[in-house]
Amino acid sequence: MTNREIARIFSEIGLMLEVKGENVFKVRTYERLADLVLSLPEPLATIRARGELRQLQGVGDSTAQKIEQLLDSGALPYYEGLRQEFPPTVFEFLKIPGVGPKTVKLLLEAGITTVEQLEHAAQAGQLRTMRGLGEKSEQDILRGIGQIKSFGQRATLGVASDLAETIVGHLRACAPVEQMEAAGSLRRAKESVGDIDILVTSDRPEEVMDCFVHMEIVSEVIAHGPTKSMVMTTAGMQADIRVVPPESFGAALQYFTGSKEHNIKLRDFAVRQKIKLNEYGAFKVTAKGEKRLGGATEEEMYAAVGLPWMPPELREDQGEIEAAREGRLPKLIELSDIRGDLQMHSTWSDGHHTVEEMARAAKALGYAYIAVTDHSPSQTIANGVPVANLARRLAEIEAARKAAPGIAILNGTEVDIKRDGSLDYPDEVLAQFDFVIASVHSGWKMEEGAMTARIIKALENPWVDALGHPTGRIIGQREPYAVDIDAVLRAAAKHGVAVEINAYPDRLDLKDVHARHAKSLGVKLLINTDAHAADQLPLMRFGVATARRGWIEKGEVLNTLTVRELVKRLRRGRR
């Protein structure tokens, strides 16, 4: 059973217990357990085999036993017992905005068990007869159902980022804003973002609100108050804005950046010091009352509880508060540390721009080098380069080196890993490149053992310098292929192969927790855009953000090196 399946079961247990009206802390235990399992870099079965299940923060005797049952039999009587008590649609009810566990309980008791029935009952005005629900609740529920039908999806980091930039640009142009920042999961650079949260300071909040709700991209105004407004955008994402006083900007930014789990742990840590943290500031609680400690900046908030400021990407309750206490927060990699991009495509395969155009665009970003990594021949759909064309391609690269001086252009390839683990160019051809990154582009549905063996075999080839987009996922569209990522990373460490964090925002592959696991195994990383056009080169920032979420430091990423150092550190450079 996969971690994802186990996490879903615990999450559903939490939801069902909540509807039942169980102790909220028991509910939270299961919710947190589900989050924990999702964030693990390796299968629970592996952890269990090492006998370390109980050492996971939040796993006790009861839940450890349930995990073992699931791993052994794939079934959990406790879970199945709960499922008997509810119609299968209970989870769909809870997805409706404005509908929580209490309302679900009420609905079920009234015999409403499907979303269709709920919709009909609301339209017929039958809900208002129930105690606790009124006419407004009916409208809210109908709107919530409509919202789920039309949108309901989280956006990729790239889409959310563009939308936030549009909003911020618009506000700067039409409203008297002073400080302004997008908070929430976007600021933490999560791979998917549910809504946009903008925080602003201004001495004329009403004008900011007016400007916000009248943006062209607004499709519906959900709320329009003096200091807080909410809109639905034409992109299908909700955007919220709040104006806060300058002395509370840091407090609000910290608060609305989250994550929820980070804030819970931080406040718990504060309470132990008799300090209260909220979105207005940090306060020392004494017998005489409260004394304000700060709140204008995030630094003041963390300093109030004796901690250093920490980057938003770390705020996931993955050990960052403990690390901060002990003074061992990582010094995270920055975008400005990146000196080159080692995966991109030119017109020789499926890219839109020539080698020279890509080189000039990269140079404009301040890079010292690039590798142009066109596809290998079996990628016919992507116009992979046959061996016969490689000499002419090399000639063009050499011409580009002369035409675009000041940036090193490595002659690279993104070679296909075939189903049997062999590579799509023979070794003597691979030897002629300056840089080889190997990737899987076919046979997604292979069984896990075979896929793992396939990739590891490719890593054993002495001409492979790096592994590209290691799990093949496309966020929200294609699941990662079944692969034992831990075994792959160990093989990469053994053979000295670098592993890519693909920065393309629909991929972000390795993902954050896998990057962190790679770091723990001593694997060297590359952050590459996989650009198919010059204007995609700036997507690098999403790869860097993902690396930061994985606690990655500059020294662990090879494309922070100078070209001279890089060439020595690549696998072929060490031969």
Next chain:
DNA sequence: GCCGTTTTCGGCCCGACTGTTTTCAGTCG
């Protein structure tokens, strides 16, 4: 159900907003 710089028992983050209410419950972030 978990956990321990108060604790093996008694806690478990904090506040705003909304709607349905006569003082609060439910939901959300």
